[in-house]
Amino acid sequence: MASILRAAGLTVRPVERAGAADVGALRRRVAARSGPLVCAGLLEAWPARAGWNPADLAERHGERRVTALMDLPATHVLFPQDQRHYERELAFGEFLDRMTATGPTAPCYLAYQRADEIFDPADCDFASLLPPDGHGTDTRVWIGSAGTRSMLHSDLKDNLFCQLWGEKSVILLSWRDSRAAYPFPGNLVNSRIDLAEPDLTRFPRLRKAVLHQVRMRPGDLLYIPRGWWHDIRAHTPSVSVNHWFGEPLGLPDYLRLLGVLGPAYWRATTRDFVAHGLLRREESTRFFFSPASTGRRLYDALRTGDFSHSNDPSADA
Template sequence: MTTTTSNFTAPAVSGGDTELADVGYTDPMKALRRAGLDVRPLPLAADDSAQGLRRAVGQREVPLLFHQLTDSWPARRTWQPEALRRSHGEREVTALMDLPGDGVLYPKDQSAYERTLPLSRFIDAMTSADGTSPCYLAYQRAAELFDTRDCDFAGLLGSRREQGSDTRVWIGSRGTRSMLHSDLKDNLFCQVSGHKTVTLLSWKDSKAAYPFCDNLVNSQVDVAHPDVARFPRLSHVTFYSGTVGPGDIVYIPRGWWHDIRARTASVSVNHWFGPPQSLSEYLALLVRLGPPYWRRTVSDFVRQGLLGRREETRFFFSPPSTGRRLYQALRTRNFNHDNDPST
């Protein structure tokens, strides 16, 4: 596969977006470089077409940025904030309001930030938030909110799209963050409106992501505030980071760690598809991580699996603990059972 890795420059803001450098946003690329870490621009696709995307998916070698690949989608018009206010403003939604502006974990359970309100009021909040108390209508199945014909994943992926696919919408203020985490399936992250920064780390470098002891797919590392003294393996890996704008797609192969944060108020849609990573791959990582992870996994297998005790959700839309996922895998043969997308 041919890619280019020339220096990436953030796109100019237009169409009423606020300035990219603003309150509540720290650029991960700059932060990682200040810490002395190796961070490079997102690899650019040599062929910004659906055919080029399908080739990348077939090879599953590296993540790639495709510029303006979705410019023809109706969603580029109908899912703009003001268009959504006109078409869906009276619809009630449950959003996360007054979120913390920093830190990897929420101070409180995610449910404490949930509020039900009309979409028009949420759009007012997202466009006026200064980034220190972000608000997010996130992880929403697109079909439950909008007409999914407005985003043509079938045209991009062809038959690959139907292999256990799941499409989600993310609408929020600047300062919203999906902290460094790993998904089990291939992912197309598509920017509809506004600008976000995507930062990536390879699955083969998972030990350097320092997963939480109770959750192998969530990282303790904040890429905007990297702590090399606490996480020394960061010095031995390569990150990729860049800003995506309207019409852009980032193909993220399954397993790749990714951090996504909003530079402006924005609307995004992502699409998970294809076969998931295997249970054996996660068990191999668990073995490499060592005894603290083994002990916590066994404990959660008993408490949250066998005994069915509830666990807190303090990492953004946190999947179940590794112990509970292993319990479900033994019962259903599906490591992704409780977190879906889409099994």
């Protein structure tokens, strides 16, 4: 995808890489939050790196029932239908068979799955990488076919994204360039841009932004600082795990972004504050694992003091 972006005239730089197994470089980058960092080969000693491949997973966990997203659309930012339309319950072994056989035109994904609900969390030794910091953490597993996509979005916490099997590409954009991400008016953490088909007529601010790109191979770890926008796509059937940690972005950060985005965003936030906060109307889930709308989150902030509780994956861990 980086070649598509460069051909469109956009600036794309490689993500900085640390030396093999350089835990110190990772810790310094996390402390500084100075940008993303790839640590190649940092996961080679993990049991998950050796054992979380489809054959071994099927042998050890194949009878377990899971709920996966099947026959997903291969294009566009939003799902044509509610996400629940794509959910199917099936045996994990059956899903793994489908995952390895499915092409990218109708991908399938066991995604946003808490690691400890299926696997031994000790297989991923995050504690040896970063000491506890007093904030909640959450670890999720992402297992899917070629063609799976997490479209351009922003997370409120720091993130360690780990590639265990297969290959994915990640495109990143700094939080400070959030206006160039063109968030949806009602949702400040999801972008309207499909980076595979960049429309610079609709989204001209992207021309002045700097994008960062990395192809993740087995054993690679990518540090994504909180707020950084990222688009993740699988080139092959893939097994990944991510770990959210640290102090989250808070209400002042989002209010500053809301302030510079303008009246269309203020109107959408007010609408959703009333509809999904005061009136408690159910929100649609046409984003990939839709977070609550900005208006609903603002309502929660006024009611509970926590703007991001409904979008904090560790909050209900």
